[in-house]
Amino acid sequence: xxxxxxxxxxxxxxxxxxxxxxxxxxxxxxxxxxxxxxxxxxxxxxxxxxxxxxxxxxxxxxxxxxxxxxxxxxxxxxxxxxxxxxxxxxxxxxxxxxxxxxxxxxxxxxxxxxxxxxxxxxxxxxxxxxxxxxxxxxxxxxxxxxxxxxxxxxxxxxxxxxxxxxxxxxxxxxxxxxxxxxxxxxxxxxxxxxxxxxxxxxxxxxxxxxxxxxxxxxxxxxxxxxxxxxxxxxxxxxxxxxxxxxxxx
Amino acid sequence: xxxxxxxxxxxxxxxxxxxxxxxxxxxxxxxxxxxxxxxxxxxxxxxxxxxxxxxxxxxxxxxxxxxxxxxxxxxxxxxxxxxxxxxxxxxxxxxxxxxxxxxxxxxxxxxxxxxxxxxxxxxxxxxxxxxxxxxxxxxxxxxxxxxxxxxxxxxxxxxxxxxxxxxxxxxxxxxxxxxxxxxxxxxx
Numbered sequence: 001x002x003x004x005x006x007x008x009x010x011x012x013x014x015x016x017x018x019x020x021x022x023x024x025x026x027x028x029x030x031x032x033x034x035x036x037x038x039x040x041x042x043x044x045x046x047x048x049x050x051x052x053x054x055x056x057x058x059x060x061x062x063x064x065x066x067x068x069x070x071x072x073x074x075x076x077x078x079x080x081x082x083x084x085x086x087x088x089x090x091x092x093x094x095x096x097x098x099x100x101x102x103x104x105x106x107x108x109x110x111x112x113x114x115x116x117x118x119x120x121x122x123x124x125x126x127x128x129x130x131x132x133x134x135x136x137x138x139x140x141x142x143x144x145x146x147x148x149x150x151x152x153x154x155x156x157x158x159x160x161x162x163x164x165x166x167x168x169x170x171x172x173x174x175x176x177x178x179x180x181x182x183x184x185x186x187x188x189x190x191x192x193x194x195x196x197x198x199x200x201x202x203x204x205x206x207x208x209x210x211x212x213x214x215x216x217x218x219x220x221x222x223x224x225x226x227x228x229x230x231x232x233x234x235x236x237x238x239x240x241x242x243x244x245x246x247x248x249x
Numbered sequence: 250x251x252x253x254x255x256x257x258x259x260x261x262x263x264x265x266x267x268x269x270x271x272x273x274x275x276x277x278x279x280x281x282x283x284x285x286x287x288x289x290x291x292x293x294x295x296x297x298x299x300x301x302x303x304x305x306x307x308x309x310x311x312x313x314x315x316x317x318x319x320x321x322x323x324x325x326x327x328x329x330x331x332x333x334x335x336x337x338x339x340x341x342x343x344x345x346x347x348x349x350x351x352x353x354x355x356x357x358x359x360x361x362x363x364x365x366x367x368x369x370x371x372x373x374x375x376x377x378x379x380x381x382x383x384x385x386x387x388x389x390x391x392x393x394x395x396x397x398x399x400x401x402x403x404x405x406x407x408x409x410x411x412x413x414x415x416x417x418x419x420x421x422x423x424x425x426x427x428x429x430x431x432x433x434x435x436x437x
Contacts, residue, residue, distance in 0.1 A: 038295050118288075118292055
């Protein structure tokens with residue numbers, strides 16, 4: 001019994017869509033799960049009822065709505081609500097795809113750095129473009145904290161600029177690494193049960209109870225992490241957007 | 250804390266990556282750049298589709314439902330408040346009306362009582378006067394009757410004394426002597 005915890009991250013092309021330059025654009029298993037996430041969100045938000053007293057599905061849709069809306073209001077104020085569709089899309093896309101990804105034999109979109117990095121860059125560019133468009137050059141005041149003595153200001157500004165441009169990296173790597181590491185750990189521990197059983201027979205199956213218990217605990221943790229990392233990604237997006245809406249510390 | 254957690258896991262993953270990558274010889278899938286264009290194109294299509302669905306249909310729909318509920322609740326509360334105010338006003342009106350009626354009833358009662366009192370007082374007075382007159386008449390009558398009776402008693406006593414003397418002595422006594430003897434004993 002060979003354990004391959006990396007196999008679950010393989011990209012399998014399902015069919016080819018076309019070519020851009022030298023690159024082949026394929027519809028892959030990753031693409032499939034992206035569209036599954038979109039479909040699930042659309043179902044949740046559009047197929048749920050519109051009753052005065054909501055049912056379960058409608059409650060879920062409304063709780064998602066209120067949850068994201070209150071996150072934006074408390075972190076970026078009422079002005080932030082113009083980014084509501086964007087934040088909602090980001091949060092729901094990551095949350096649903098992460099939760100689908102925890103199901104065995106599925107694929108986790110956010111376990112690929114390119115995906116999370118693309119989303120982080122999208123957020124970064126939105127912040128930069130909207131910030132400059134809305135505030136002009138005043139936007140760059142976010143690099144100049146007030147109340148700093150003049151002789152250490154260059155150093156502080158250097159750090160601020162650096163941290164600003166490193167945001168997409170930390171933003172994307174946090175999500176990617178959490179999903180990747182969690183899935184590898186799950187696979188390793190779950191594979192351990194089978195490995196013990198197949199190599200040691202009855203004794204192995206009994207001994208496998210320990211890694212099995214650990215797998216169950218890890219699984220619960222991964223469900224939490226799947227939601228939490230989507231939330232962290234979304235709330236960081238809100239905080240970054242808040243810089244663009246209200247620059248100046 | 251979440252960050253340090255994430256970093257620790259990231260390093261962990263990195264270690265696994267190298268070990269497994271070396272073992273199998275193939276590239277670690279998340280870092281295999283030949284897959285990037287496909288994923289980016291899919292992500293762009295999927296995310297734009299999601300954004301359009303969310304911004305055009307999903308959020309207005311769910312937000313509308315929530316707003317409708319909010320409006321309904323507020324409307325119902327306002328309606329309830331209005332009805333409560335109305336019933337309060339009605340209660341107040343009823344109470345003042347009741348107080349008025351009670352005061353009026355009291356006034357009417359007092360008036361009637363005074364009127365009746367006065368009437369009964371007058372009646373009593375006339376009755377008492379009449380009774381006094383009757384009483385005086387009766388007393389007068391009693392006095393005459395008594396005087397008459399007393400004079401009758403003297404005659405009867407004189408007759409009885411004459412008869413008793415005749416029976417005892419066998420002689421008819423002198424009427425004057427009998428009368429003076431009766432008078433003396435009546436006085437005595």
